[in-house]
Amino acid sequence: MRLGIRMPRVACRTPIGFLEWNLRSKGSTCRRVLHMTSQRASGNSQQVPATWLRRVLEDDHKPPKLYAWTPDSISSGAARLKKTAGANSGDDERRRIHILGIGNMGRLYATCLAKLANRPPIALVVHRKELLEHWVSQPGIEFTRHGKVGKNTDFDIEWWTDEQPTQGPVTEPASGRGISNLVVATKASDAIPQVDRLRGYLDSNSTVAFTQNGMCKLWPPFGEQYVRARFPGATSPSWIACVTTHGVISLGPFRSIHASPADAWVGSVMMPKPKPENNTAGEGPSYLIEQIANAPDLAARRVSMKELWVAQLEKLVVNAVINPLTAVLDCKNGELFVERGDGLSEVIDRLLDEASRTLRALVRDPANDEIFAEPATKDRDGYALEHVARRLAQAHEELDRRFALPRLREMLLGVAAKVTENTSSMLQDVRAGKQTEINDFNGWLVETARYLDGDIRLPTHERLIALVKARTTLTREEICERLLA
Structure with missing residues (x-):
């Protein structure tokens, strides 16, 4: 999948979505945009539902009386x-x-x-x-x-x-x-x-x-x-x-x-x-x-929706690196960022790179357009299509830079400096024999990549998920050997 900036698109996946509602009354210009959007959507991946959603949709029982x-x-x-x-x-x-x-x-x-x-x-x-x-x-x-x-x-x-x-x-x-x-x-x-x-x-x-x-x-x-x-x-x-x-x-x-x-x-x-x-x-x-x-x-x-969405994504990236690595290495957060010449910094970069490719593809998915267009300025006929298109183009360009590997690395190091002496929640869960949140951090990235584009692969995250689920404890050298293979 190309990771360059695409032309702005208008979402029409949801039946009463923000942009679709506005386009219904905009005439021939909007019909052209909708045609371009349908071409983009038809060329998308297989759109595999998330595991949690599939389980919900398969359950046809009535809600229980409580x-x-x-x-x-x-x-x-x-x-x-x-x-x-x-x-x-x-x-x-x-x-x-x-x-x-x-x-x-x-x-x-x-x-x-x-x-x-x-x-x-x-x-x-x-x-x-x-x-x-x-x-x-x-x-x-x-x-x-x-x-x-x-x-x-x-x-x-x-x-x-x-x-x-x-x-x-x-x-x-x-x-x-x-x-x-x-x-x-x-x-x-x-x-x-x-x-x-x-x-x-x-x-x-x-x-x-x-x-x-x-x-x-x-x-x-x-x-x-x-x-x-x-x-x-x-x-x-x-x-x-x-x-x-x-x-x-x-x-x-x-x-x-x-x-x-x-x-x-x-x-x-x-x-x-x-x-x-x-x-x-x-x-x-x-x-x-x-x-x-x-x-x-x-x-x-x-x-705003956009600010909240970006904040959750950035926090997820931090959690998807620090939590599972500390859980497998059985160490405090700060140990991950001490350079010992064993390749752990390369492991972290690979995790960040795979996350970066996923998030940048997510930004370009039409389903998220309503997040970037909110709030939009109204004209007398409602939301101006041209204004919405500009907002989308600006948001895509801004977030493509924000979710690039160098920026994610800078963000991670900034957070790491504040939590050096902390013990991650995932390591605490492992020590207590509790279920971890690995599926909600790294697993979310893997499922999202699969949904967005069949060509995006996250092998480092997948191997790390397997190590956490197996409750494996490794040395720095051993985890590098496993994850950099």
Whole structure:
């Protein structure tokens, strides 16, 4: 595949995509552009669906009915805990934020959102009954920041399961009325399966935020396919994502240290789609985005789709190099960048080069055009086609330079200098015998390359994935021999 800059194109892959909608009313010029686009699309690769999407599309079961277990469901002694869930007004329920997954990211977001001046009701959603029991005996999130230990018990807490409770209230999530605001703070591999499980409680009045490492799976090219399959018509929630650079260390259930305060970015991952005339949705994603952006100590800011997309891609490249190499070498991050004349720097360059070729091809995929065209300037007839074309050309040229090997190397070294003494999350997972996020980092790159162009090969990433999955530990010389073969 040629990696030069292509002429700007207009996306028409999605049925109601941003540019396609605008082109329908632009006359013969647009028909010519659409013809050029269809020629480009027909010459594309086999468009292999991602593994996660294929699994979703093959599952034709109806969404399950779930029950919301509370402390009352497991212990009569839970009566001493503060209850708020049943006493809130309808407005409070629309403001309520459910946080699914109470690991480090879930605790960080819950703690920061709870500090808002006009804080919304917050419900923690755990994934095991044992965690609900733990909360009953030791309620509260303990969060240590700058050496000061803080504890907050002012949360509702629930466990969502298909098993009906034998005592206490028998209710569904959000009382069966639909979840208004959901922050998904699970591991990356669990995010879409959990959302898919909850789809019966999500609709066009819902906003779902993802906080995972790696790329949000609902970005183009696969997001639209998932939404069309699971939320037909105009029933889809609004989808947003966060890029979080804070460092948080777990001390056990509901206990964390805010080891490296940093910042976060938040924004939409899909263009807003037209709603039916009888839709009652209020602010769409704006409410949850603003709550996250204003949360004290989170240092988050709202960004455009393009800024968020680029930030997630750059963070993914860093994770796809540092995490698996440290996991196989069993070393701190800084060891990777010490020159010992054994070829490890060449391994890093190969990983970066393969990532660079994939990202530069991704930039030129028509499915992503709506990301680069947002926001566009309007004329009296709507979005000016010429203006959109210029924005696309500028974005392609800018990102082709930004994702080139020298720039990615410079970015990686800049991040590495700040995390030299840190132990990567993947190495921590390996040491703890937990599942790693290798599929969501390096695996994402491999699947994306396969989707975009059958000629793009990522052999270094593929070998590294195999080493991590086999829980292999090697010396620097051994890993170089394996990966440079």
